[in-house]
Amino acid sequence: MKNNDARVSHTITMQYTIKLLMLVSLLLPPAAYVSAQISDGGEDIAETLEAQRDYTTATFKTTRLINGHSIENTAAGVLDFKISHRFGRIDGGLQEWFGLDGATIRLGLDYGVTDWLTVGIGRSSFQKEYDGYLKAKILRQTDDNHMPLSLTYLGAMSVTSIPAPALPAGQEWHFSNRLFYVNQLLIARKFNQWLSVQLMPVHVHYNLVDTRAEPNDVLAMGIGGRVKISNRVTFNAEYYYQLPGNQLNGTVNSLSFGFDIETGGHVFQLHFTNSTGMTERTFVGQTIDQWNNGGMHFGFNISRVFTIVTPKEFR
């Protein structure tokens, strides 16, 4: 190019080109300076990283708070095997080994269809109940607080399989008598590293209730949360307040306290609760034992996860 210049430098065209180039050269240094500035601070890299910081993670350690659900879903392609026990009343004393002699049990399988949809099935020993649910994320809290809350819908249904009661002649026992339905919203916010709070309004429908005076629909407001004690241990609390005028006879509100302890592939949840059921229809609307007269129960949930579908990065 320089050779070319030498040859034609006296032509008018070239003089014009050179003037143009001089003009460009005036612009060049600032341009180079600007680009050097960006690279010095790594600012555009930082901006890219900020844009990546999106959804808040680990609001709770697992998909259950204590008895009820948390806004956490089972990850896509992951199967979670849940083993849950609620033992007898602690005031059973030595004779009942403080309740440990008797237990109600739920075995469950939860599967993450996508990161926002979990489906689950379970079988409880109390009234030999089968349950199924689906849980869908509607809103997800973001780290930048653009979305301050997470919102999840839970829909569940269950059916008992104990033998039909003996009925007077002429009366029929319908299959539908065995059915229960649950609609619940989970609204949660992870305030910081150590504190997450959740509200959980819930509607439970009982197809059959004991007396004509009792409502078929129980409405309750749940509130709960967790405080992180260490990286691997949290303290949880959960309370379901049944709205007055909408509860079954002889029932009380469910109150539970517990710890989540995480070890490698397991999460252990150990707790004390006055509820013995592990489906919404039992612990929200059919809790009968009371904390203040020894009616508390020790219980645990153990979660073991299995990766069914390998994430695409590892295929």
Add this chain to the structure above:
Amino acid sequence: MRYTILIIIILLALPALAQQYSTRTGKISFFSETPVENIQAVSNQASAELDAGTGKFTIQMLVKSFRFKKKLMEEHFNENYMESDRYPKAVFDGQITDLSEVTLAKDGSYPVKAKGTLTMHGVSRDVIIPGKLIVADGNITATATFIAKPADYKIKVPSLVRKNIAEEISVTVNLILHEK
């Protein structure tokens, strides 16, 4: 003649504009090998910038962008080990020290060293990482494999899982840098 000098100056200035190479989809993976289990994680979201004039080289990534085979492991990695909420980024900031031996105009593979500071989990350490710059089709691919020890970065491994997590973790970097 003075025009010729001007043109030479301009020609010298021009490459200054074309010296920035960068990526936002750099691949960084690590591998922990023990007799009990092997753990692997990969991120395809590392950002990097190389100034081919000065040799200044920066890599930044969000620790949360690492993907694991097991989702629970990923959560534990962020919650318990890297504490990603407190220390969201991992950063290398330094220099390619022997860039003068790399001919960017010519395709080829050049062994180089990156000297600088590696920061993660809130701990900064001076490191020298040997790697390669591969020039092809006007892009520079930077690759390196090096060892990082969790203990050096104050990443605590509880005794219960000490057999599952290697004391020396092998980190692999693969960045395809495009001219800006």
